[in-house]
Amino acid sequence: xxxxxxxxxxxxxxxxxxxxxxxxxxxxxxDRRPGAAGPxxxxxxxxxAVPEDPDVALARAVLLRERAMLATLQATAxxxxxxxxxxxxxxxxxxxxxxxxxxxxxxxxGPAPAAASRRRPRHPAxxxxxxxAALAALAGxxxxxxxxxxxxxxxxxxxxxxxxxxxxxxxxxxxAAVLSAAARESARESA
Numbered sequence: 001x002x003x004x005x006x007x008x009x010x011x012x013x014x015x016x017x018x019x020x021x022x023x024x025x026x027x028x029x030x031d032r033r034p035g036a037a038g039p040x041x042x043x044x045x046x047x048x049a050v051p052e053d054p055d056v057a058l059a060r061a062v063l064l065r066e067r068a069m070l071a072t073l074q075a076t077a078x079x080x081x082x083x084x085x086x087x088x089x090x091x092x093x094x095x096x097x098x099x100x101x102x103x104x105x106x107x108x109x110g111p112a113p114a115a116a117s118r119r120r121p122r123h124p125a126x127x128x129x130x131x132x133a134a135l136a137a138l139a140g141x142x143x144x145x146x147x148x149x150x151x152x153x154x155x156x157x158x159x160x161x162x163x164x165x166x167x168x169x170x171x172x173x174x175x176a177a178v179l180s181a182a183a184r185e186s187a188r189e190s191a
Contacts, residue, residue, distance in 0.1 A: 135183035
């Protein structure tokens with residue numbers, strides 16, 4: 001069975017860029033929403049901090065996971081240079097996701113709030129020595145990433161942001177399918 005076609009870079013980038021404008025407006029345009037312009041005076045006259053927009057907190061958590069997935073793909077490409085071709089579309093997709101989410105998160109690299117830190121990704125696991133095992137490990141990581149993405153899109157408050165997260169989850173699912181097929185092919189070739 002031929003591997004599933006890879007998500008084209010044009011499709012991923014186009015979708016990411018289309019949503020970036022909406023996301024950036026929704027997440028950084030806080031000064032246009034009543035009561036969300038920053039610290040507001042309390043009854044006692046001292047300023048009180050306005051809580052962070054839940055979608056910004058969610059974007060920060062998803063950004064951490066995207067960076068971790070990208071780091072895992074990059075580590076695998078360093079250990080197995082021959083796999084760079086099959087990993088290229090996934091790396092490009094996750095780089096685009098990181099770029100879009102970084103634009104939506106103030107300071108792009110800020111610390112994760114307590115709610116996001118519960119799901120903080122671990123450092124990339126050790127890359128398996130056999131290419132087929134490395135591909136299978138990546139496929140599993142992409143499947144988990146897609147599942148986390150589906151959970152995140154349900155948690156999003158903004159419909160536009162939920163659609164972006166669903167698109168990212170779909171991209172991870174597609175990458176999992178491509179990597180699973182490549183792992184099976186690699187295992188057959190090495191047998």
